[in-house]
Amino acid sequence: TQLLEQSPQFLSIQEGENLTVYCNSSSVFSSLQWYRQEPGEGPVLLVTVVTGGEVKKLKRLTFQFGDARKDSSLHITAAQPGDTGLYLCAGPYMKTSYDKVIFGPGTSLSVIP
């Protein structure tokens, strides 16, 4: 059983389409992070959200932290082939400890030109 669940597991879309991927938990997280991983490389941090209801934008990517801090979403507008990769959400394992950062299983996104 994983503390962080992500959906969908796989997503294949055409260039220019919009999409949303989700990260959910039954537990409250003090913060959540989103990473993107490309084949053969390690994950790279995109954003950290720390406040319930927070919305952060990174160019065409919009991240939202749920009001109850149990879920987060990543919305991509007008997807491009360069957005292809594995999107991972992550958070501290315990509410007050940042030492153990755990990850969800990821959403594998493929953007077709």
Add this chain to the structure above:
Amino acid sequence: NAGVTQTPKFQVLKTGQSMTLQCAQDMNHEYMSWYRQDPGMGLRLIHYSVGAGITDQGEVPNGYNVSRSTTEDFPLRLLSAAPSQTSVYFCASSLTGGADSPLHFGNGTRLTVT
């Protein structure tokens, strides 16, 4: 500008063999950690360290040992490799391990145990 360096990139072991996966960072980060990545499972935390001389277990520590004698290095030891340890291993570091301290990952070691 090396960041986090992992060696080797690929390794094949036979069941029962031992080996050490190396990880070094040149960013003076206090926090270092090891993850394994398996299809559909995401990244699972094996061991982590919040500073030299301090280590602790993560989600899946069995079969792995670590030590942290210096700030820069955090090797992962497999004492007796098993096929279940076939995976891609990632080392990561961050300045403090806090929520505002992003993890920096190496490019991974792909390990196959036959």
